[in-house]
Amino acid sequence: MALFDLDSQQRKDIIGYTSELLEEYYENTKARDVSPDLNINAVREYISDFATAPLHDSKAIIDHVFGGLEKRAVQVAHPSYFGLFNPRPAFPGIVADLMTATTNPQMAAWSHNPFTFAVEEYLIAELGKRMGYEQTDGTFCSGGAEANQTAVLCALNHAFPQYLMTGLRGIDKQPVLYCSSETHHSIAKAARMCGLGIEAVRHVVQNDQLQINVDALDKMIQDDLSNGFAPFMLVATAGTTGPGNIDPLGPMADIAKKYGLWYHVDGAFAGALALHSEKKALLSGIEESDSITIDIHKWLAAPMGTGTFLTSHPESLSSTFRITADYMPKEGTEFDAEDPYTHSIQWSRRSLGLRMYMSLLFFGWAGYEKTIQHHIDMGELMKGLLVEHGWEIKNSSALPIICFKGASDTEDELRRICEFVVKSKRAWISLYPINGEWCLRACITNYATTETEVKELVVLLDEARRSKI
């Protein structure tokens, strides 16, 4: 017996015991505190006390690790977590992860894993179709940040093919890209990481709906052109992280065409609407984009670390990322299939598609539509109840994201209310400024959130307000 294998009986006992713990958690997630006491030093001690002692038996080890996970973390799987797009993972995706970790497919070369490769290829094509692309290439990746970085690299390669050989040194003008100040910060980080620098990121003025103002965008590009800059990319957001707004996707596509810019839609959260037969109208114009980010680990409820990048240019990824390496397997070259490592930032990569594929097999596309609708219904319910209870809604999003405050609430008062809610451990909400005005923010990120939790939050908020004196 190899040491790391344990023996068969031990494995069965471990899985059996873990499975009981996990089942009790999944069934009774609501019995947990939504958030932990925040004392990192106590947690450090929890670890060092246990890890430096002589080896423990398997139950103690499992209790220690699961105790860390369920008692020393915000429980994003809790139905009263009204947070930042972190979902409760759909159960089939969890099982997919267990199977994946066991056989450990290496996704770098397709010939090592024809099955997981073809599953991801299938899902990318299906997602692209739902976005309205006529042809789709794409890749699974770690999340929206990697997908956005991929987009910036594809855009650079598209506008300045010499970039692949010479880097930015080979470009005589300063390349610039356009987005709004509500755009996710991963775009600025991507600009930094590929050497463009943060000043290359232009923030376009927004209208009062916090969407990019297309006239201001047009004018900004013209000014940049006459000042010797080289505009190369336009980023729209479908579902901004704060207020959940969707930029004017169609009109922005027209601007991108007018100036020959790579048009990327960051739909990390709301790209999911493409799976809803009616709500996909909210994404109208996305089909004209050059690329799209959509996270499967947000609205589509896969375990964390599951993003996708889609592009309507079939050559773009391989042209941007292909590098040949003698040690890579060269089997199966007679087939029309490109190795993932020639297609993405990552090299060795775990299989990610199965997390969605398993859920798809259990629930079908109709299951995704139904779930998305449920989130939207819960969001509408919450908006109505908040207004009944005297709160003002400060954003105007079609998504289940609500930014709200009392008419005369100061920032301090809102911070106090937010802290009261979080410290109660009965729910989790956050704060976000809308046009400089601080608000409370609650998002239905969890498919298991029902009317009960929505009503409980509104009651808790009343309690928080009354606790004032």
Ligand SMILES: *Cc1c(COP(=O)(O)O)cnc(C)c1O
């Ligand atoms: C969450 C988010 C990102 C970043 O995605 P990660 O999966 O966290 O890397 C990018 N853009 C938007 C709009 C997001 O909501």
